[in-house]
Amino acid sequence: MIALIVPIVLSKQPDGNNPQPKPDIKLTINPAQANLEVGETQQFTLEAKGGNGVVPPNVDWQATGGVGKIDQSGLFTAGSTPGRGAVVATVKVNDTTITATALVKVAEGGVPPGPAKRINVAIDPPFANLPMDGEETFSVVPPPPMGSTIKWRVVPSRLGTIDDGGNFKAGQVTGKGMVIATVKTDDSEGTGKANVTVTSDATGNNGRSKIDIDVKPEYSNVKKGESTELQAMIKGLNQTIAPYNQVSWYVDPDRGTITPSTGERVTFEAKAKEGPALIKATLTIDSKTFTDWAIVEIGDEKTNPAKFKVVVEPASLTLSVDGSGYPKSAVFTANVNGTPADLPINWSWSITPNKLGSIAGSGKTITFTALEPGWGMIIAKAGNGKSLGVGQAKIYVVGKGGKPFRLSILPPVEWAETGGAPVTFNAVDENGSPVTDVIWKAVPGNLGNFVANGDELTYNPGNKAGHVLIMAKAAGKGLGTAQARLTITGQNAYGKLIAVITGNPSPSISKLETYTVSVTNSSGEVELTNAQIEWRLAPNNLGNIIPSSGIGLVETTATFTKKGKGVIMAEIKTPEGNVTARLAITVIE
Numbered sequence: 001m002i003a004l005i006v007p008i009v010l011s012k013q014p015d016g017n018n019p020q021p022k023p024d025i026k027l028t029i030n031p032a033q034a035n036l037e038v039g040e041t042q043q044f045t046l047e048a049k050g051g052n053g054v055v056p057p058n059v060d061w062q063a064t065g066g067v068g069k070i071d072q073s074g075l076f077t078a079g080s081t082p083g084r085g086a087v088v089a090t091v092k093v094n095d096t097t098i099t100a101t102a103l104v105k106v107a108e109g110g111v112p113p114g115p116a117k118r119i120n121v122a123i124d125p126p127f128a129n130l131p132m133d134g135e136e137t138f139s140v141v142p143p144p145p146m147g148s149t150i151k152w153r154v155v156p157s158r159l160g161t162i163d164d165g166g167n168f169k170a171g172q173v174t175g176k177g178m179v180i181a182t183v184k185t186d187d188s189e190g191t192g193k194a195n196v197t198v199t200s201d202a203t204g205n206n207g208r209s210k211i212d213i214d215v216k217p218e219y220s221n222v223k224k225g226e227s228t229e230l231q232a233m234i235k236g237l238n239q240t241i242a243p244y245n246q247v248s249w250y251v252d253p254d255r256g257t258i259t260p261s262t263g264e265r266v267t268f269e270a271k272a273k274e275g276p277a278l279i280k281a282t283l284t285i286d287s288k289t290f291t292d293w294a295i296v297e298i299g300d301e302k303t304n305p306a307k308f309k310v311v312v313e314p315a316s317l318t319l320s321v322d323g324s325g326y327p328k329s330a331v332f333t334a335n336v337n338g339t340p341a342d343l344p345i346n347w348s349w350s351i352t353p354n355k356l357g358s359i360a361g362s363g364k365t366i367t368f369t370a371l372e373p374g375w376g377m378i379i380a381k382a383g384n385g386k387s388l389g390v391g392q393a394k395i396y397v398v399g400k401g402g403k404p405f406r407l408s409i410l411p412p413v414e415w416a417e418t419g420g421a422p423v424t425f426n427a428v429d430e431n432g433s434p435v436t437d438v439i440w441k442a443v444p445g446n447l448g449n450f451v452a453n454g455d456e457l458t459y460n461p462g463n464k465a466g467h468v469l470i471m472a473k474a475a476g477k478g479l480g481t482a483q484a485r486l487t488i489t490g491q492n493a494y495g496k497l498i499a500v501i502t503g504n505p506s507p508s509i510s511k512l513e514t515y516t517v518s519v520t521n522s523s524g525e526v527e528l529t530n531a532q533i534e535w536r537l538a539p540n541n542l543g544n545i546i547p548s549s550g551i552g553l554v555e556t557t558a559t560f561t562k563k564g565k566g567v568i569m570a571e572i573k574t575p576e577g578n579v580t581a582r583l584a585i586t587v588i589e
Contacts (some may be wrong), residue, residue, distance in 0.1 A: 309390030
């Protein structure tokens, strides 16, 4: 037998002015996916397209996901724990790193882990508005087949508890969250969500989710002259993504600069002055402004990452400068979640901006007294000499007479059909509390009629399709007006499709991540079983997506090979129309 040796011709070494060219070669792993039992082995091989079809030498094989090990010949051995993972092959040509990825599923008894298909899951009731310690029973509709399992959970967990029967009990913290049910059968799996709002009493916003903005991370620290990144996450009714280019950023006091001043992600660069800086992000839609903020602590050196978590309760609270309508003072308590070795030895509290009020007390419990209207944060720091844990609570301080800052209508956007069921709108302040002294108006007046009752308007669609502007005007200084939009469509007409990708926006190199896309219209979630879905990663040198396209491919996996910013996209073609979903990501080490 005569062995044919095909040499790999590399360009000459760079001299600084002539960089080496990028290789025209693409690598794939065979097989692209392997279903194995515990302890079973699989030989993976690397194939090349381009570059004369020759696989470069010095291939580095790695196994991710903790489901097994692989040697440098490509022989994979499944471990003792079932699960999903990946095999990654990496080579270097002309100073360019090239990678290929294959999926691995390990299971006991030869059955691959995870579901064979996705199913739609609905929760009844879809909304719940409860007082603290209030109770509600949730159920999956229609009931899943006999033998199915239902796992319930609450996000965030501080909002309350839920048992295996779907019985939810609110805790002692107000706020918004979700009850999530995961249903598993022999060959399928699905997840349903219900929105939950816990208020200080039984009133509020009837469980409807208003448009909201959330800044992450809520707390960070940087050295003087250095920078950190912040991100605004904006969601609303039915998780509708709002336009990020309308987000404006501010810093108070002047302890740093924000670049750019608008957008989803910004960079804060600290100046030479130590202390906390309040970073504020605002979004204005239809004359309504939504605000959230975060804290960046500036010092001579960055603190060590905390090994424990600090939780401040209540997580948010509204107070008044004169005790009218809301209390003037409130007690805040901080608790530590962590191992005994990490428990703090000292506590410190602060307010930003500090003009909002004063703090009395020390240790884990303090009393805050409101002095000036505004919004900000109460910060609790717990240190043990080695690391620092930080927790915060949001505070709203209203003026004399307890008048809220502004008026909002919930929901801000709604759909209805001609001659269909009535639609209800509610007038609330920025904390979701009802505003009863309201004058309502609907323009134009020929698409239906409405009945107003204090903070609530019920609109009855007529037989004409079109758009209606719902307006509310409230008595009292500082409340002003608010608007909502109602779109009335003909029977069987579909509203605009909205697509959302969920998954980790900050993946790590070589770690397997799962991303899921969902699509909604005016009637709820769109059935995607027969939809053509194509996943893409831009720029594509950040990593690999497997599988990348298919019918009903609502879930995909990805591995990442280099640091940087990018976008995961899903292009969906359905009988109701076409839509594209995007998720901005930042790959970290």
